Amino acid sequence: HPPRHRGSSLSPRNPEQKIIKRVIALEGDIIKTIGYKKKYVKVPHGHIWVEGDHHGHSFDSNAFGPVSLGLLHARATHILWPPKRWQKLQPVLPPERKPLQREQE
Amino acid sequence: MLRNALGKTLRFLGYTVQYGCIAHCAFEYLGGIVVCSGPSMEPTIQNSDVVFSENLSRHFYCIRKGDIVIVKSPNDPKSNICKRVIGLEGDKVCTSNPSDFLKSHNYVPKGHVWLEGDNLRNSTDSRCYGPVPYGLIRGRICFKIWPLNDFGFLRASPNGHRFLDD
Numbered sequence: 441h442p443p444r445h446r447g448s449s450l451s452p453r454n455p456e457q458k459i460i461k462r463v464i465a466l467e468g469d470i471i472k473t474i475g476y477k478k479k480y481v482k483v484p485h486g487h488i489w490v491e492g493d494h495h496g497h498s499f500d501s502n503a504f505g506p507v508s509l510g511l512l513h514a515r516a517t518h519i520l521w522p523p524k525r526w527q528k529l530q531p532v533l534p535p536e537r538k539p540l541q542r543e544q545e
Numbered sequence: 546m547l548r549n550a551l552g553k554t555l556r557f558l559g560y561t562v563q564y565g566c567i568a569h570c571a572f573e574y575l576g577g578i579v580v581c582s583g584p585s586m587e588p589t590i591q592n593s594d595v596v597f598s599e600n601l602s603r604h605f606y607c608i609r610k611g612d613i614v615i616v617k618s619p620n621d622p623k624s625n626i627c628k629r630v631i632g633l634e635g636d637k638v639c640t641s642n643p644s645d646f647l648k649s650h651n652y653v654p655k656g657h658v659w660l661e662g663d664n665l666r667n668s669t670d671s672r673c674y675g676p677v678p679y680g681l682i683r684g685r686i687c688f689k690i691w692p693l694n695d696f697g698f699l700r701a702s703p704n705g706h707r708f709l710d711d
Contacts, residue, residue: 453656455679456606486620510617510681 452504452511460516461490461500462533467509469539476502480540488512491537576600576684579615581627585662585670589613589700590627595691596699598684608658608679610636610708613686613699616660619677627686628660628670629702634679637709642672650709658682663703 465471466489470482474495483489487506492498501507519525571577576599581590590596590613598615602608610630618624632638638659641649653659657676662668671677689695702708 452678452680453654455656484620486618486622508617508619508678508681509622510619511678512622 464491464537465489465539470541471539474502585664585668587664589663596686597688598686600684602685603682615683617681628662630658631661632659
């Protein structure tokens with residue numbers, strides 16, 4: 441299955457702002473949401489579901505819903521600054537956020 | 546002799562790269578020529594019409610109600626759609642079809658626009674897939690180039706009744 445990376449995208453609510461979140465689910469996946477208006481969501485075609493790593497304190501898909509792929513700007517691969525935070529960002533999906541059903545299955 | 550040919554080739558490549566970069570910046574930030582297809586914007590834009598689109602308006606956030614815009618499709622990031630802006634964020638729009646008995650209205654959410662094709666009977670637009678994020682707008686169509694008998698600035702919307710006054 442495709443790795444889930446951290447991506448940066450244009451904010452769906454504020455087009456001037458870029459936000460950086462983790463890709464949790466791709467189109468066709470069914471996931472359980474945290475505080476979204478619907479408890480279960482099937483990610484529509486051409487969209488992704490993004491979440492911040494700090495649940496509950498993150499303005500992400502649980503607030504504004506699935507994000508259109510056209511808004512995806514870039515993929516975050518490394519933290520460069522400050523020097524003590526220098527690291528490669530791992531494309532890891534938190535186990536508790538795995539989709540209930542993947543498109544490929 | 547060989548050095549001469551090599552020098553000329555490198556110079557040629559250098560110019561090509563330079564012009565390539567300038568062309569890319571021009572298309573990305575200024576504007577470009579677009580060939581439209583589909584019936585959803587008839588009669589304003591017909592199938593195979595060639596138009597000029599400018600990208601400055603979206604960078605400076607001066608897209609206005611009534612503008613015709615090119616937008617990345619919300620459901621397919623690889624394709625572009627061409628529609629008219631019926632409402633900006635905060636505007637009231639009619640979300641029902643003209644043929645519906647009961648009319649429904651809603652407000653365009655923050656950071657989104659409401660798009661409709663001029664050919665209301667044959668257009669999949671916001672009435673189908675909802676409000677579209679402003680960030681997907683790629684450019685504003687300002688001028689038609691082809692066909693020559695329709696050369697010039699684009700007409701206003703034939704569907705004035707879809708623009709609800711505040």
